Amino acid sequence: MTATVGAADTDLAGEWAAWHAEREDVLRAPHGWLSLTGLHWLVSEPLAYQDLPGTWRSRDGGADITAHVADGVVVDGAVVDGTARVEPVDGKPGVFVTVGERRVEVIRREEHVALRVRDPQAPTRQRFSGVPAFPVDASWVVTGRFEPWDAPQRIDVDTVIDGLGFHPTAVGTVRFTVGGADQELVALAGQEEQLKLHFRDGTSGHSTYGGGRTVSTDVPAADGTVRIDLNRTTNLPCALSAFATCPLPPAGNVVTVPVEAGEKTPV
Structure with missing residues (x-):
């Protein structure tokens, strides 16, 4: 006996497929979540991080970036020659600083300031299927x-x-x-x-x-x-990345049955 599929179910699956394809396209974006290659919590002392040019430090809830023209660090569309200031908002997406093809996202989480490095060549992005x-x-x-x-x-x-x-x-x-x-x-x-x-x-x-x-x-x-x-x-x-700072669910937000729907753990 051949099972039949109702039109409503077919529409649901088709709409889901289009939605999920769009979501995966967003994840594949050159500077999306799959591009993260580092998470660095700044301190008050100016330091160099990973292979980023210049020095970076936390001050009064923001970050001071010190670099030379030759470093190619761009803040608000201008190449940094000296010290530039960025002021991210707690809990919100960060302020993006351009370093070549990379984007350094300066984020604030409570009183802490960090750098998230987004690189289109990240292995997680390159191998994403x-x-x-x-x-x-x-x-x-x-x-x-x-x-x-x-x-x-x-x-x-x-x-x-x-x-x-x-x-x-x-x-x-x-x-x-x-x-x-x-x-x-x-x-x-x-x-x-x-x-x-x-x-x-x-x-x-x-x-x-x-x-x-x-x-x-x-x-x-x-x-x-x-x-x-x-x-x-x-x-x-x-x-998807070890370099994100995700919240956990609110206390008590537990569905008491297994929700075998939606996305599984990425492999």
Whole structure:
């Protein structure tokens, strides 16, 4: 007997394939997450790092970069000849400094400042062949209910770096049922009014990344209903690189059944 595939399931799989191909294209970008080759925490003393020209130091939540014209260090479109100042924002993407074909991202995490070196020739980028994922299944598309808090709250979570915290904005809770079990997760503010759910589940540390994965929901409806397609659950950058500083899920954000949907641990 030949199994039949409904049009809705075919559409779901096709839309997922296009979405996942676009995500992998972003990862393959010359200065994307796969290009990281180093993470260096700056100190107050000016030092040289890796094979970067000039010296770099942390001061008052920012970085001072000292270089000569011949070093080819570019900040804000200008070649540094002397000392240049960059001021990244805590918890946000960093300020990019150009060094040849590389981009040095100066980041701030709490009071700490670091350099993330992005090199298009990074081995992780050169050997990338895609992110493995579970088969797309319509049963992993669920409807939940978003219950907003009276006001967004800045919460504290741990990160993959011991002793380093992260402070995302939480906006409420999302309740849904999956695998026959009721779930409740703290929802983080996402892009364009979407919600971001960062969670661990029964696959974490086994077939999926141990630090948890994230999924962006649809924009909640006026009555709070929200569509969650767990097939689009993704890894954090730390699953792809040892030089990222990813947050861990909010306390208690654990789905009580294995979510065999979305991305698996990269190989």
